[in-house]
Amino acid sequence: MATEYWRWPESRWTSPEIDWKAGRIVTAGIDVGSVSSQAVVMVDGALFCYGSLRTGSNSPESAQRAMDFALAETGLVLADIHYIVGTGYGRVNISFAQRALTEIACHARGANFMYGPTVKTILDMGGQDCKAIRCDAKGKVTNFLMNDKCAAGTGRGMEVFADLLSVPIADMGRMSFEVEAEPEPVSSTCVVFAKSEAVGLLRKGWPKEKVLAAYSSAMAHRVVELLQRIQVEEDFAVTGGIAKNEGVVKRIEKELKIKALEPKFDTQIAGALGGALFAKALVEKDRGLR
Amino acid sequence: MLAHYGYKDGSGEYFIVVDTDKCDGCGRCVSACPYGVFEIGEDENDPFRETVVVKVSESHRKKIKYSCAPCKPVSGKKSLPCLESCAPGAIGHSW
Amino acid sequence: MRANVKGRAFAAEVDPRAKPGAPAAVAPAAAAPDGLEEGMNVAGVDCGAKSAKVLILRDGEVLARSAVLSGFDPKAAAAQALDEALIQAGLSRSDLAHVTATGTGKNEVDFASSSITEVGADARAANALFPAARTVIDIGAEEGRAIRISPQGKVIDFAINEKCAAGAGTFTETMARTLEVAVEDMGPLSLKSQNAVPMNAQCAVFAESEVVSLIHAKHSKEDIARAVHDAIADRIASMARKIGIEKDIVLVGGVAKNVGFVTSLKRNLKEELFIPPYPEYSCALGAALTAAERAKGV
Numbered sequence: 267m268a269t270e271y272w273r274w275p276e277s278r279w280t281s282p283e284i285d286w287k288a289g290r291i292v293t294a295g296i297d298v299g300s301v302s303s304q305a306v307v308m309v310d311g312a313l314f315c316y317g318s319l320r321t322g323s324n325s326p327e328s329a330q331r332a333m334d335f336a337l338a339e340t341g342l343v344l345a346d347i348h349y350i351v352g353t354g355y356g357r358v359n360i361s362f363a364q365r366a367l368t369e370i371a372c373h374a375r376g377a378n379f380m381y382g383p384t385v386k387t388i389l390d391m392g393g394q395d396c397k398a399i400r401c402d403a404k405g406k407v408t409n410f411l412m413n414d415k416c417a418a419g420t421g422r423g424m425e426v427f428a429d430l431l432s433v434p435i436a437d438m439g440r441m442s443f444e445v446e447a448e449p450e451p452v453s454s455t456c457v458v459f460a461k462s463e464a465v466g467l468l469r470k471g472w473p474k475e476k477v478l479a480a481y482s483s484a485m486a487h488r489v490v491e492l493l494q495r496i497q498v499e500e501d502f503a504v505t506g507g508i509a510k511n512e513g514v515v516k517r518i519e520k521e522l523k524i525k526a527l528e529p530k531f532d533t534q535i536a537g538a539l540g541g542a543l544f545a546k547a548l549v550e551k552d553r554g555l556r
Numbered sequence: 557m558l559a560h561y562g563y564k565d566g567s568g569e570y571f572i573v574v575d576t577d578k579c580d581g582c583g584r585c586v587s588a589c590p591y592g593v594f595e596i597g598e599d600e601n602d603p604f605r606e607t608v609v610v611k612v613s614e615s616h617r618k619k620i621k622y623s624c625a626p627c628k629p630v631s632g633k634k635s636l637p638c639l640e641s642c643a644p645g646a647i648g649h650s651w
Numbered sequence: 652m653r654a655n656v657k658g659r660a661f662a663a664e665v666d667p668r669a670k671p672g673a674p675a676a677v678a679p680a681a682a683a684p685d686g687l688e689e690g691m692n693v694a695g696v697d698c699g700a701k702s703a704k705v706l707i708l709r710d711g712e713v714l715a716r717s718a719v720l721s722g723f724d725p726k727a728a729a730a731q732a733l734d735e736a737l738i739q740a741g742l743s744r745s746d747l748a749h750v751t752a753t754g755t756g757k758n759e760v761d762f763a764s765s766s767i768t769e770v771g772a773d774a775r776a777a778n779a780l781f782p783a784a785r786t787v788i789d790i791g792a793e794e795g796r797a798i799r800i801s802p803q804g805k806v807i808d809f810a811i812n813e814k815c816a817a818g819a820g821t822f823t824e825t826m827a828r829t830l831e832v833a834v835e836d837m838g839p840l841s842l843k844s845q846n847a848v849p850m851n852a853q854c855a856v857f858a859e860s861e862v863v864s865l866i867h868a869k870h871s872k873e874d875i876a877r878a879v880h881d882a883i884a885d886r887i888a889s890m891a892r893k894i895g896i897e898k899d900i901v902l903v904g905g906v907a908k909n910v911g912f913v914t915s916l917k918r919n920l921k922e923e924l925f926i927p928p929y930p931e932y933s934c935a936l937g938a939a940l941t942a943a944e945r946a947k948g949v
Contacts, residue, residue, distance in 0.1 A: 410558070410601065411562075415617070415853050416563055418565070418566065422856055457856045458816035491564065544603060625893045
């Protein structure tokens with residue numbers, strides 16, 4: 267099998283402080299994305315554990331695997347969870363989730379938890395889409411757009427370049443800064459055309475780093491255009507897989523002249539986290555607590 | 557909430573914007589659109605909203621540039637049936 | 652990739668499938684414009700995204716055609732295509748009274764005496780080939796155009812699909828690669844399809860993964876090839892509807908050689924499509940006809 271340069275590593279975390287048995291409300295959120303799936307479990311609204319892995323070809327199975335991965339070694343089992351919200355591209359196929367909600371709603375809510383109530387604008391760049399969300403201090407969505415039609419400005423665009431240049435996706439950000447001077451951005455937006463443009467640049471003798479810099483800034487520019495449609499208001503946060511690509515994020519910050527908040531957790535869990543928070547709110551509603 | 561349905565690709569930006577605070581869920585746009593672009597249902601992006609709201613249907617979101625093309629001739633611009641049908645003015649087009 | 656046809660009047664090359672009446676009407680329009688100096692040679696250069704095409708005309712007759720893949724140097728490709736066409740025609744550059752360039756790279760063709768827009772060249776060629784043409788659809792590697800023209804061949808309206816691979820020939824090429832089928836086999840393959848399989852992805856990059864899923868779901872290559880052509884035809888048809896389709900419809904550009912796409916587009920538009928024998932040279936022909944007029948000082 268050929269090296270898959272575009273894969274993100276898997277991750278897992280469990281809180282050392284929380285005793286879930288003492289909790290009143292245990293909820294979970296599962297985000298089945300096109301590339302990776304996350305499961306987050308919260309106890310009384312505090313983050314208890316999470317797991318993130320690659321999505322397989324079968325999304326219900328990926329949801330189950332992500333859940334098992336998160337719960338492993340915690341002693342907690344699926345039956346102990348009071349309410350589960352599914353989100354993401356594969357949300358409708360999660361059999362053990364009580365409710366499916368959009369990534370838009372969940373990301374806003376999750377980011378609000380991760381970064382606090384000052385977050386007003388969230389950019390989520392996932393494997394196959396790009397979302398720009400504005401929310402209020404409670405994490406309620408006030409304006410959003412999602413682009414999942416076109417691969418430009420999504421993780422997929424980066425994957426195409428990772429493959430083309432044979433560069434592991436985790437190294438792309440760093441490498442894109444290893445240039446003497448910032449080159450002109452790749453002129454084509456369309457990934458297919460950008461790729462042939464890049465092939466031309468490589469043939470002209472450009473090093474990989476310079477081609478990466480040119481693509482990263484083209485991608486940043488495109489994302490900024492989408493953000494401007496919903497008008498960026500600070501604080502600004504970036505979530506999703508591409509948040510880990512500083513080559514794109516730093517260029518977005520530069521163009522917006524706004525710094526993104528420093529992430530406190532793995533940015534990929536924002537959607538699942540939001541799902542778990544909605545789950546808690548829905549349990550409280552059911553129990554007449556709100 | 558301003559819900560932007562559509563996309564931006566290499567050729568341009570194509571968004572139908574629904575102001576969900578203005579939309580009363582009457583559904584006139586659903587019957588006004590000759591190409592079935594709209595649908596009425598629960599607000600997927602606001603789980604706590606009690607009333608229904610208009611959305612661009614899933615099957616059109618990724619191709620509205622094409623779905624709306626017949627209502628947007630290159631010359632001799634006509635008024636758009638969806639906009640005409642919406643009394644509260646909740647619908648907008650970005651292109 | 653070289654068409655080696657000399658000295659045939661392009662008027663005689665009208666698609667035999669064209670309905671009766673149309674070809675006959677072509678002849679007068681195709682004759683050498685009045686007053687054109689006997690034996691005057693002109694060239695049209697179409698510097699496209701994927702290849703450069705050159706067509707040499709003498710008194711309304713096609714002397715030579717040549718196409719060279721652009722690679723990453725469209726300017727050099729155009730020069731090479733011109734030189735190859737000149738060799739075929741037994742001429743040298745100094746024998747050309749006028750050279751008109753068109754295509755995305757028209758401004759890079761430094762040996763051209765003048766240039767014309769692709770839309771203008773398409774209209775000019777379609778009018779000469781099929782005087783009854785009112786709509787011209789040109790699908791190239793990276794761009795699709797729909798143009799409505801007057802009986803005199805003047806451009807009335809046009810719409811362009813550009814900068815997105817979903818609406819151009821590149822889409823089919825990318826899908827052919829994923830299907831592991833030669834791009835020229837895509838058309839014949841799709842004609843054998845028994846089922847219409849819907850394709851949801853619009854973007855060429857996402858459509859690649861969809862094609863992979865369709866293969867995994869055990870759909871036949873024939874059905875997937877048809878799905879690819881139906882998808883692109885649907886986008887092209889919507890673009891054409893923006894300008895208001897009027898008969899007759901002429902289809903040109905490299906993609907017009909793909910029978911699978913042509914069948915899908917016909918099915919979508921429910922209209923007859925007229926395709927000249929060298930559809931990929933249509934823009935070059937339009938440029939050459941323009942060069943002839945300009946050489947004469949019209």
